[in-house]
Amino acid sequence: MSEMTDTRLPLLQIESLRVEAFAPDGSRTRILDDIDLEVHPGEPMGLVGESGSGKSMTLRAVLGLLPPSIRVTGGRICFEGRDILTSGPRGGYDTRVRGAGISMVFQEPAIALNPVMKVGRQITDAVALRQGMTKKAARKRAIELMDQVGIVDAEHRVDSYPFELSGGMRQRVMIAAAIAQQPKLLLCDEPTTALDVTIQAQVVDLFRTTQHESGLGLLYVTHDLAVVSQMCTSLTVMRHGNILEHGALQSIFDAPAHDYTRALLTATPRLPEDTLTALGTETRA
Ligand SMILES: Nc1ncnc2c1ncn2[C@@H]1O[C@H](COP(=O)(O)OP(=O)(O)OP(=O)(O)O)[C@@H](O)[C@H]1O
Ligand SMILES: [Mg+2]
Known part of the structure; x- marks a missing residue:
């Protein structure tokens, strides 16, 4: 699905989202720095980036589940065109989207x-x-x-x-x-990290078929670009609370705009061989 021709309303549209952590002395730390992100209906998007870059906080902001000391201090999160940060019954987060609208799979089922x-x-x-x-x-x-x-x-x-x-x-x-719940958007935060490798592959496969069959929008956080390459059609790369680049998966794989993305890609030995060749990396057995 090309972004150029897709005129449908995005399922999820994050605009200039700013999230800050508040210390007891009142000082603030930027966690998410004016990020923009869109997921379209049926689109499986991968979200990658180094540890601490803000992937989990992005998902938790969307689900309205930020830790108590962390707050949204700017921007909008629209789900099907409605700003869910303010459309709740009392002008706050609209918890009605949880379930049939948006649901989430966490890293640790226990x-x-x-x-x-x-x-x-x-x-x-x-x-x-x-x-x-x-x-x-x-x-x-x-x-x-x-x-x-x-x-x-x-x-x-x-x-x-x-x-x-x-x-x-x-x-x-x-x-x-x-x-x-038959959600329209499924958020996944490293859902296979806690599993052993053989089970990981099966669960990834399950996500892929589920996404495909149910046609749901997917925002899938992982450290594993090989998984992203199997499951997603678009990719967002985060670093230090910012979106570094996003777009069609294949175009980012073919021509990463940032050295950081290139480094991530070359560090993933299980990517398709042609991607690694394009990046000038020897394929490892
Ligand atoms: N309770 C908290 N109070 C203050 N800062 C926090 C809190 N939890 C997380 N952070 C900070 O928020 C930033 C983003 O964290 P986040 O958990 O979103 O990273 P991540 O990209 O999911 O990393 P990982 O890949 O390790 O899961 C980090 O700098 C982290 O230190
Ligand atoms: Mg995380």
Whole structure:
């Protein structure tokens, strides 16, 4: 999808977003420095950048979940054209977008899941409540979703508690819970980092098919450009709370505008061979 011809309203439009951390003495530190970012309906976008560059804070600002000492001090975050920072019932963040509008998958499912609630209920609770589903229908839907994200024996596992499942399975439960809401935008913050390598590949594959089949907008934070190259069509590179560059994935891979991006790309040995050749890097076996 070319940005030139896409005249649809962006799903997510971040404009001049400034986020600052407030110290107890009142001094401020810039966390996000007037950033602009757009995600279109159905667009899978990768968000990369070194540690501390502001990737997580960007996602948390979009979901309205910044830590207490960190606040938005400027700019807009529009979801389907509406500024969600101010469209809440009391003029604040509009929590109504969470769920069917925007949902998020975090790095560590053990933290995001409730340890004393059966996973099946965690997958469908929010939807069941909103849609007035019966208990029985919600359970059936949970099994379907668990099946869809590749949890074998879903019929039985639906009644498991998180601690009874492996890390990879817990992350699948999180993904099932996120897609259960049928969001238009899915935010993912390094969703596979806590998993071992073989499971990582399976979960990445699951994200790719889910995004493709559901046609949802995706903002996917990762350190792994090889994953981005498999899953995303566009890329945003952050550094020090700024957007360094963004655009179509292939054009950034072909001709990175910044030395920093070039360094990121050449540090990723699993990129397609032609990209590495174009960058003047020897492919490693
Ligand atoms: N609670 C906090 N109070 C003050 N500053 C914070 C707080 N949490 C994070 N920061 C700062 O905000 C900046 C952006 O952090 P963020 O977590 O968004 O980085 P990131 O790009 O997600 O990094 P990583 O790749 O390590 O996850 C960093 O400089 C970090 O030190
Ligand atoms: Mg982070």
